[in-house]
Amino acid sequence: MTTTKTAALPKALAGITHEIIMITPAMAEQLLGYNDSNRGLRDGVTAAYARDLTAGRWDFNGETIKIADDGTLIDGQHRLEAIVRSGVAAPCLVVTGLPRTAQKTIDTGARRTFGDELGWRGEKHANTLAAVLRRIVLWEADYRLKAGRFRPSEAEMDAALEAHPDARNSAEFGDSKGSAAVLSASQMAFAHWLLTQRDAMSAAWFMDRLCDGIGLGPGHPVLALRDRIRRERDAHRGTIGAEIALALVITAWNAVRSGNSVSKIQLPKGGLSAESFPTPR
Structure with missing residues (x-):
């Protein structure tokens, strides 16, 4: 020895x-x-x-x-x-x-993210899952636009995961299908989670059609949504803000739920605000 x-x-x-x-x-x-x-x-x-x-x-x-x-x-x-x-x-x-003099070396390393933490725990799609959980905390705290000083803590996001284990399915969906819908993985994942809370079967169909556009005729809200997302990306160098993306998705979802035929997906007149932000029906 x-x-x-x-x-x-x-x-x-x-x-x-x-x-x-x-x-x-x-x-x-x-x-x-x-x-x-x-x-x-x-x-x-x-x-x-x-x-x-x-x-x-x-x-x-x-x-x-x-x-x-x-x-x-x-x-x-x-x-x-x-x-x-x-x-x-x-x-x-x-x-x-x-x-x-010890103060100069404090907090100078690379910051560990919540996505890193989830990955260490063995969670799949860790970074997208972390983004979804953050948005869940904000949504449930009634933040629809910029959260200002409200910053979800890791403990709050952990609690969200415990309360909503289906967020894992949404993160997987976002990572596998996000690019097909011309949205980022995290945008796609949170929209998937949010609509699933209203009607899981309808949300699965809606999100699949957002990805592939199969079987959508003229005037279908999802077809109009796909067109609006592409135009937004073209106008903003390939990106689209998370709040705008979500508002457009919810608006199209509500039109489908109401049986409306539309040629365009429009945001509220005057722009998005806390009061005008759409809520899934």
């Missing part, structure tokens, strides 16, 4: 300590008072953390609150601010005694 020696720690680390502490809102507010050199606070991140704390979805993951040897907070401001906003205490790993 071979043995290895553990290298001695450098003397520079002698004053650094770590401890798991239950950070209360009052403690978090006090620590934030020593926050004078961090990047600007991103409200969407803080709000997402606060929602997770309030909903009891906050998981201890070993990420640290970092405090320099002069008492300055150099990392962890978003978590601390979320504790203050939510009024909920949370366990945090607190590292103290770091040199102030």
Whole structure:
């Protein structure tokens, strides 16, 4: 049997300590008072953390609150601010005694995405599934257009996957059929999921015809939709915004459900707004 020696720690680390502490809102507010050199606070991140704390979805993951040897907070401001906003205490790993120069190397690596996380778990179509789950959270929070500061957290997207396991089928559909409908995989996948919630059999037929156009005669809403999508892509160098794509799909779906014959798929007069955004029937 071979043995290895553990290298001695450098003397520079002698004053650094770590401890798991239950950070209360009052403690978090006090620590934030020593926050004078961090990047600007991103409200969407803080709000997402606060929602997770309030909903009891906050998981201890070993990420640290970092405090320099002069008492300055150099990392962890978003978590601390979320504790203050939510009024909920949370366990945090607190590292103290770091040199102030350590701040320059914090958060400089490649950010792990939720799609990466799903892939590590063995989920198929991970990136498209992550995009669908994000849109589900936004849709259920009544965000139809730009979400502003509302940023779905990983815990919220995990909860969406638990509540809507059929999102996996939609992600698979988007990855396999998206290009055929001249939409991106994520756009196709979310439209598939959303319409399936209304009527699974009708949605399967509608989405298949959006892909292949088979058997559609003049005046059929799906034929008009395919034409409008192509024109939108031609006008915008091959891309089409997610909100516009979804609004057009829903408008065509509603026309099919109503038995209407149309030659064009039109967006609401005056453009899309939270009030005018169509809802699947």
